[in-house]
Amino acid sequence: MTPPRRRHTTRGVIHCAATDPHWHGPVDIETIRRWHVEERGWLDVGYHVYIRRNGVIEIGRDFGASGAHAAGYNADSFAICLEGGARAVRDDQGRFVRLEGVNNFLPIQFEALRVMMLSAMIKYPELDHWVGHRDLPNANTFCPSFDVEEWVRQEFPDGPREELRAYYGSDQQLDLFGD
Numbered sequence: 001m002t003p004p005r006r007r008h009t010t011r012g013v014i015h016c017a018a019t020d021p022h023w024h025g026p027v028d029i030e031t032i033r034r035w036h037v038e039e040r041g042w043l044d045v046g047y048h049v050y051i052r053r054n055g056v057i058e059i060g061r062d063f064g065a066s067g068a069h070a071a072g073y074n075a076d077s078f079a080i081c082l083e084g085g086a087r088a089v090r091d092d093q094g095r096f097v098r099l100e101g102v103n104n105f106l107p108i109q110f111e112a113l114r115v116m117m118l119s120a121m122i123k124y125p126e127l128d129h130w131v132g133h134r135d136l137p138n139a140n141t142f143c144p145s146f147d148v149e150e151w152v153r154q155e156f157p158d159g160p161r162e163e164l165r166a167y168y169g170s171d172q173q174l175d176l177f178g179d
Contacts, residue, residue: 003043003065004075009124011077012117013070015133016085016144018099021053023088029058032081042068047081049116055108057116063123070136078120078127082109085145101142114155121160130160 019027033045045060046068052058060081061067069079084106086099121127132148134141156163 003061003068005064006066006075006077008076009078009120009127010129011073012120012127012130013067013073013077013079013133013136014113014130014144014148015047015069015079015081016101016105017050017081017083018086018101018143019084020086020088020099021084021104023096026053027083028052029060032060036068044068047079049080049120051080051082051109051112051116053083053106053109055106055112057112070133070139072138073136078124080113080116080120082113082144084109085143101145103146105146110151110155117152118160118164121164128161 017027017032029045029050032047032050036042036045044062044065047060048063048065048067050058050060061079063078067074067077067079069081070077082105084104085101087102087104089097089100091097117130130148130152132146133139133143135148152160158166
């Protein structure tokens with residue numbers, strides 16, 4: 001069985017893997033896929049794109065498929081997940097207590113995020129805004145451990161669409177997804 005297809009893509013949702021690089025070690029898209037498929041019983045990994053700590057971009061779920069990343073918002077959103085975003089909290093004896101959200105992403109991850117956001121907006125012209133998972137109504141999560149809307153305002157002062165128009169002369173001339 002394959003995931004259902006998205007009819008519209010009007011928003012992008014940024015996630016973190018909620019991993020602590022000092023505790024979990026490297027986590028790739030296949031690890032996330034195993035967590036989602038084997039442990040949660042999903043059809044596939046929930047995210048469309050995964051950005052490793054070294055900036056490598058890994059492809060997850062088919063780009064045209066509805067995601068499995070934000071309940072109630074999967075049918076119209078494109079999901080990008082960054083490796084990291086958490087720190088293990090331990091008690092006085094060094095035992096694991098919980099994960100807490102922390103922006104432990106590297107500059108190269110934010111560069112890759114920027115490229116993927118613009119690429120998605122070229123592929124999906126109706127995609128008009130980006131949010132963090134935690135910013136969605138009824139989301140009870142620290143994910144992605146940073147303020148996506150503030151980051152977008154700082155990274156794209158005139159907005160992502162204007163960035164595309166200024167750089168390419170249009171916001172629809174380049175398709176980095178290759179289809």
